[in-house]
Amino acid sequence: xxxFSTDHRWLSINTATVRKSRGQDLPLPQILDACxxxxxxxxxxxxxxxxxxxxxAVSKQVKALGLELSGYCRGGMFPATDAAGLQAxxxxxxxxxxxxxxxxxxxxxxxxxGLPGALAGRAAHKDLALARSQVRDGIGALLDYARSxxxxxxxxxxxxxxxxxxxxxxxxxxxxxVCDELDPSRSGALGVAVDVYHVWWDPKLExxxxxxxxxxxxxxxxxDWLTPTRDLLNDRGMMGDGVIDIPLIxxxxxxxxxxxxxxxxxxxxxxxxxxxASEVLxxxxxxxxxxx
Amino acid sequence: xxxFSTDHRWLSINTATVRKSRGQDLPLPQILDACxxxxxxxxxxxxxxxxxxxxxAVSKQVKALGLELSGYCRGGMFPATDAAGLQAxxxxxxxxxxxxxxxxxxxxxxxxxGLPGALAGRAAHKDLALARSQVRDGIGALLDYARSxxxxxxxxxxxxxxxxxxxxxxxxxxxxxVCDELDPSRSGALGVAVDVYHVWWDPKLExxxxxxxxxxxxxxxxxDWLTPTRDLLNDRGMMGDGVIDIPLIxxxxxxxxxxxxxxxxxxxxxxxxxxxASEVLxxxxxxxxxxx
Numbered sequence: 001x002x003x004f005s006t007d008h009r010w011l012s013i014n015t016a017t018v019r020k021s022r023g024q025d026l027p028l029p030q031i032l033d034a035c036x037x038x039x040x041x042x043x044x045x046x047x048x049x050x051x052x053x054x055x056x057a058v059s060k061q062v063k064a065l066g067l068e069l070s071g072y073c074r075g076g077m078f079p080a081t082d083a084a085g086l087q088a089x090x091x092x093x094x095x096x097x098x099x100x101x102x103x104x105x106x107x108x109x110x111x112x113x114g115l116p117g118a119l120a121g122r123a124a125h126k127d128l129a130l131a132r133s134q135v136r137d138g139i140g141a142l143l144d145y146a147r148s149x150x151x152x153x154x155x156x157x158x159x160x161x162x163x164x165x166x167x168x169x170x171x172x173x174x175x176x177x178v179c180d181e182l183d184p185s186r187s188g189a190l191g192v193a194v195d196v197y198h199v200w201w202d203p204k205l206e207x208x209x210x211x212x213x214x215x216x217x218x219x220x221x222x223x224d225w226l227t228p229t230r231d232l233l234n235d236r237g238m239m240g241d242g243v244i245d246i247p248l249i250x251x252x253x254x255x256x257x258x259x260x261x262x263x264x265x266x267x268x269x270x271x272x273x274x275x276x277a278s279e280v281l282x283x284x285x286x287x288x289x290x291x292x
Numbered sequence: 293x294x295x296f297s298t299d300h301r302w303l304s305i306n307t308a309t310v311r312k313s314r315g316q317d318l319p320l321p322q323i324l325d326a327c328x329x330x331x332x333x334x335x336x337x338x339x340x341x342x343x344x345x346x347x348x349a350v351s352k353q354v355k356a357l358g359l360e361l362s363g364y365c366r367g368g369m370f371p372a373t374d375a376a377g378l379q380a381x382x383x384x385x386x387x388x389x390x391x392x393x394x395x396x397x398x399x400x401x402x403x404x405x406g407l408p409g410a411l412a413g414r415a416a417h418k419d420l421a422l423a424r425s426q427v428r429d430g431i432g433a434l435l436d437y438a439r440s441x442x443x444x445x446x447x448x449x450x451x452x453x454x455x456x457x458x459x460x461x462x463x464x465x466x467x468x469x470v471c472d473e474l475d476p477s478r479s480g481a482l483g484v485a486v487d488v489y490h491v492w493w494d495p496k497l498e499x500x501x502x503x504x505x506x507x508x509x510x511x512x513x514x515x516d517w518l519t520p521t522r523d524l525l526n527d528r529g530m531m532g533d534g535v536i537d538i539p540l541i542x543x544x545x546x547x548x549x550x551x552x553x554x555x556x557x558x559x560x561x562x563x564x565x566x567x568x569a570s571e572v573l574x575x576x577x578x579x580x581x582x583x584x
Contacts, residue, residue: 115535118519126537132495161453163493164535165519174495201455203424203466227410227457229524243407243456245418 001251004262004289011288012042012070013281014221014265015049021277028053029061031277036065038281042261044071044219047096050103059102070261071154071193071219072096072105076167077113078138079131081124085116086134093142097151106260107154107218108146109193110139111167118165131168139190140182147189154193154218155179159201161232172199172208179216186215194253195221195265197236200244206252214257222246222292223266234269238283240291250292262292293543296554296581303580304334304362305573306513306557307341313569320345321353323569328357330573334553336363336511339388342395351394362553363446363485363511364388364397368459369405370430371423373416377408378426385434389443398552399446399510400438401485402431403459410457423460431482432474439481446485446510447471451493453524464491464500471508478507486545487513487557489528492536498544506549514538514584515558526561530575532583542584554584 004010015031028049035043043062050058062069075096080086100108112135115123139153146153155175158167169175175192183190192212199205209217224242229235239246250262264284266272272280296302307323320341327335335354342350354361367388372378392400404427407415431445438445447467450459461467467484475482484504491497501509516534521527531538542554556576558564564572 115519118535121519123519123535126535128493128537159452160493161451161521161524164517168493170493170495201420201452201460201462203462225456227407227413227415229453232453232521232524243410243415243418245420 001247001254002259004292006289008039008285008288009041010261011040011285012044012261012263013040013284014044014073014263016046016073017264017266017272017284018277018280019046019049020273023274026277028058032061032065032067034277034281036067038285040281040285042068042070042263044069044073044109044263044265045103046073047099050099055099055102062103069103069105070263071107071109072100072103074109074111075142075153076110079113079116079134079168081116086138089138090141093138094145097142097146097149100151101149105151107152107191107193109154109156109219111156111158112139112169114163114165114168123164128163128168135168136178136181139178143182143190152188152218153190155191156193156195157198159198171202171204172212173204176208176211176216186213188215191216191218193219193221196244196246196249197221197223197225200225200249205249209252209256212256217253217256217258219263220250220253220258220260221263221265223264230270234267236266236268238266238272239264239287246292262288264288293539293546294551296584298581300331300577300580301333302553303332303577304336304553304555305332305576306336306365306555308338308365309556309558309564309576310569310572311338311341312565313567315566318569320350324353324357324359326569326573328359330577332573332577333358334360334362334555336361336365336401336555336557337395338365339391342391347391347394354395361395361397362555363399363401364392364395366401366403367434367445368402371405371408371426371460373408378430381430382433385430386437389434389438389441393441393443397443399444399483399485401446401448401511403448403450404431404461406455406457406460415456420455420460427460428470428473431470435474435482444480444510445482447483448485448487449490451490463494463496464504465496468500468503468508478505480507483508483510485511485513488536488538488541489513489515489517492517492541497541501544501548504548509545509548509550511555512542512545512550512552513555513557515556522562526559528558528560530558530564531556531579538584554580556580
């Protein structure tokens, strides 16, 4: 396993981690500058942040600062109640692929979606199997386009507590079943994003990481699980503050040959988003060295 | 599948559902009377409620009212940091078996525990594999005693969001692996409690219910998953108010020959515990007929 203790060359910052500073929105250009100023070599930005700053301007800034993108957040949200909805999702995902390519991202992360309408509190139905089938078909349709664009798709299995409203792919095993079905040759065009927050609890995690192998391991995300967790979405912990044995999971991923960035992705309304972004980034660097 | 629409003879009330009425603690004897007065034939009480009312008095009341116990909540919490802690858990679980037997419960439900100390916010370590090993050993040791007492043990896989602090058995597959290891003959002494709230998201649920079969399906619990869910523990929904396809899961369980009670277990600080218990029980009856 790589030694992270002496530098932070393999640290990436998912820009959601500092999307707010002292509770106020922090524009993406400032986030990029703050990362570069600290010798952080990679980021993973969100589409809404990029759109607000302008794709061309972000692309130019990324290149000027010499930043890499460990991923681009995010495509997905495939399920819909009718053909028009499915098509709209497909079209939007193609745009996400284009943006990821323009920014030079290592992969497009897919948060696949749950029951249509559930995120707004009004699920159109309860047929999880249908949603899962639409996800598989949606990824399959997008894969051809992504392949032609040279943009790998990384399915991110989300924690089962998001099965209804955010993502109905909830385990590594399930994600890899989709990968095996749609990309049996393990071409590198389709794989998974392993976020310890979503998968740390899984008794089959080590075996499934082994199953994934280097070709399917496209991204590695870290934060921590707090006890208690006060909010299902926005109470993620800084690495070292929770109960996840992050180095153990990293050792499993690296045993397969993964040698990419360790991307910090923390949503924290109550804590880290209330602090100054400089403090958050400095803490990410310190914890990357000591707790990842 | 049984038709629940015309009566509620297969409804059981987990007494946590009405442990508070209008925000105030409701003593177990009043809960039992309120159930019996509505023709509810079964309950599943919690140990703390029984202790507060006195085991002998509760046992007497249960018999006088002709109530059955679809289960007894709960044993478990096996992991500990030292031998004394493991022994204390073992001793307490033997007492839980004794109480369940005294009350004539159909099974003792096991919430197996997570990382020692995590429930109090101070996890002693992050070794989930160790906790799981202690759980397996703890169930194994308890099984001999439970078998001699004629009290089936029902492992309840808890939702993965409780893996750290409440239960490190988080899927049906994992629970059944433990059952197969400790009771390969499928004697009936060890099985699972299927709570739709904990397992509804699992893409392998139907297959694992089939694997369990009638001998391992010891209890069936219902409530609903709300979107959004505002609290990890105490924001469970009334059947029909959320996104779980409860009749579908019941059809899977009954296809294996399960013919026991459908037990309503709702923790709801923000909603149902604020209402009058009579309204909650009447709603349980109506939803049992229409949404289960």
